[in-house]
Amino acid sequence: MKTPFWKLILGLVVCFAFPWIFLLMMPYVSEAKVAPVGYTAEDEVEGISAYPERSTLRYGSSDYGAQVYAAEGCAYCHTQMVRPTYAGPDMWRYGWGGREADGLARETRPEDYLGESFAHLGYQRLGQDLSNVGHRLTREELHRHLYDPRSFDVDSGMPAYPHLYRTLEDGSIHPTEKADALVDYLLSRRKDAKIPVADTRNRQ
Ligand code: HEC
Known part of the structure; x- marks a missing residue:
């Protein structure tokens, strides 16, 4: 028996439409509503009015640094998402989730x-x-690591980025504007702001 052509087309539409609706459209619509939440006295956070406070996360040329991060392909080997423990042991790795000590x-x-x-x-x-990573390494360490990852760990699987640095005639090595921006961006990677108590209640 021949399957009518329209059934094939309908089948294809259903196969693609469902994942598109559930994996793209629904998260997009729900996450589009995400907005900053104000801190109250109960939170005991001083000097910052809301979570997330954008100004604490952006400094120097970190916006340009984000473009360098994309252009150099850092995202092919590094994530920026601390997963819930049911999905992986990220929270067990020291420093990944932020400042444990505080x-x-x-x-x-x-x-x-x-x-x-x-x-x-x-x-x-x-x-x-x-x-x-903004908590884990200093500006100097980040530059040294980018210029020569094997100076930290001889077995490092990370490529070196010497093209982001220039060597002067006297042999001294200096970061280019790109390297400085990239390090500003890396130092701005801190996702540990305190979650407002009111917001925690909303979620539970
Ligand atoms: C081919 C994969 C690969 C690429 C591309 C890559 N890295 Fe890495 N990176 C690694 C590996 C593997 C390590 C762990 C070994 C080490 O520390 O050198 C690492 C470590 C690091 C660390 C140290 C993190 C810590 O907590 O100690 C930083 C910072 C870093 N990479 C930044 C970058 C940046 C910025 C870029 C883009 C310019 C980049 N990486 C591109 C593989 C990669």
């Missing part, structure tokens, strides 16, 4: 990406998750 380590939430023109969630994880 009780500020946690999983990433959609609000953490508010205000970023593009969230570099990453494609796969050959290197560490960088959501909170």
